[in-house]
Amino acid sequence: MERPRILVVGGGFAGVECARRLERHLAPSEAEIVMIAPFSYELYLPLLPQVAAGVLTPQSVAVSLRRMLRRTRIVPGGAIGIDPKAKMVIARKITDELVAEPYDYLVLAPGSVTRTFDIPGLSDHGRGMKTLAEAAYVRDHVLSQLDLADAATTQQERISRLGFVVVGGGYAGTETAACLQRVTAAAVRRYPRLNPNLIKWHLVDIAPKLMPELGDKLGTTAMDLLRRRGIDIALGVSVAEVNDDTVKLTDGRMIPARTLIWTAGVAASPLVATLDAETVRGRLAVTAEMRVPQCEGVFALGDAAAVPDLASGDGAVCPPTAQHAQRQGKACADNVIAALRGQELKPYFHKDLGLVVDLGGADAVSKPLGIELHGLAAQGVARGYHLMALRTNVAKVRVLTNWMLNATAGDDYVRTGFQARRPARLRDFEYTDSYLTKEQIRQHTAALHARQQ
Template identity: 45%
Template structure:
């Protein structure tokens, strides 16, 4: 079939928050036969990242936070593959499928929503010994690793080594790091009660950040509430502190303190997918420059959104929108609207969004939230937070609710499945959504 013979093809690269919502909106807006919507993604699911800490700590099963693309996106053709090249002149993308076969697709309209990967810093030992938290493999590895360390500690005769296995360090006190530490402390406390060989002090968790407070990018009231809950739970918060070096058995802080540990979780932030750099187009802090309509200057047929795009923030002139799921979801819908407008369905609109507030799930009955900028804490905030997740989760709502209810009355299931080894989830990876092959893994 030649380009002139086939339907008008819209290719969406990436099925994160931006890509998923772009595909869903387009499938609803464009129902006629002369338009083909193609979604290219390495996996056949949309990952609901905000609930990933609950997967890593045994609250939710992995399938609860993965939503089938084929099952929820009617009239969208799914192509499994990782895009590694875009030919802007020939309007063609190149990709590699899960069986390492090469493929290509021509497009008439392109939506780049490739998302982000772990952000690295030039700190000795970090790339070798830290683990990120951007994808399902990393969450599954962390759940197994925490369970393994607690089990090994229970039979370790040396007190210092036992204490090191029961010490967990999270670097980065943003949204993700704060939730990982909050849920992780509850998880290890639960595991400690199951292992009764030693009556040690409680498992130790440290949350480290160079910023003057945790959640520095959010409202101070959310920060204060989260700080109070974590400290009461026993999490040690080290603000204005950086990691100087990491080894396989310790973390050295810039204060000179050495923390013996077998667990270093890296949550310092994200950077755009390397595909953005490879395009050779103008960027802003690594993000692809677009206009308020999400179009790439000089290439009106190409739109970019989510973490990959430097979208002008019309509510804060001179700034770009932050990398949040809230912005990504709405930018995906705006991209779909503007593509439909270009095809004669409505009028294009610039992206403009005032944030509706944020919610931090702190585990148990605790949370911090400010819906519509009304500060909430405690059980009320927890209900609001869970209601927010259920309202924005595209599927599996009944299953997630059921897991939450069971977790409230039953002990957590803590078993090591051994599905993901440490070498399968290196920090320095361009594909946190896919573990490396077992032949390259190590523990």
């Protein structure tokens, strides 16, 4: 008798935790486990700003899938369409070959992409911070602006090259602005011709508060700290237009800047739209057991699913955080196993463990288990949490070694040039144009299924 096939889409926090638990609790004879993942690593997203800042190397936050998963077959590519009637997922391999992957049970954890709006110039000039390639590009780009400002022949060009705008006052945007501001403040000492006072960092968010989840006291502490470091924080406004050398805000201000880093939230992977199922603000509507009601054998979790937050109640859904994704992955694996064995499924219930925000150096704010901390104590909690959350000892050692090396030896502020003169738009890094329509899915499913027989 052929083994049931469990197909996991996505190699992020949710997908990897699910696959790891499936491997531990299912005998090889009970099911075949397959994962579709575009990269051979799980990206530890919370530390991405430190990669952009050069504190960590890219390899430090790229945790090997093959070190974590022992018997899961990995299809190197991205899922671009789902046919729930045929129980097939269409994937584009990294060779651009299309394949149809069948399933008996499907776990959808494709994650999210950067959420954008129809703002003139944003698609051409906005830079993201969602992928490893984007973080490496942003670091190169920021350092290149110092080089070009140093070589500029006019004051107008010099000022615009030393202007940096980060949009998004959540954790990603705040940490990105904080970490990169430290980079430019230190690197400018290598440029005796540049006036450090010309470097201007701006953090912009339409919300009335910075990181509101931290609460008023810690949020104000973080904002005061950043302002003391020279970061201009503009709340209650957004971007109206982006040009080559200026960013126009909705309050009419014109900021001279050639760098716009866009971190204004996330949207569920476009893969969700290829599945004919109900959504909640773009995320798949699922039960508390993470089942997609309209599709037999399909589970969804992480950033792509609106998982009910039973701890909060009042119809709330779990926020798209790494903490929830990891725990949902384990709970979803248990429910897939229960469905496979004909047992009762259990709802996902999780109480938040708290928040950590690393602002670079000794600066941090944290709220573990509701306890408000800032300064070195908060930094110790933040870094301890990240080390605990990394899933391999190799990754823990790499990150810890990088932190120690950066603290003692500093940075050389070197541009690698890997992405020089290549398109750097959000869609180029996040492949948001790759997904199929429902009609294309049906056509490809039939053709690929026939070819693979």
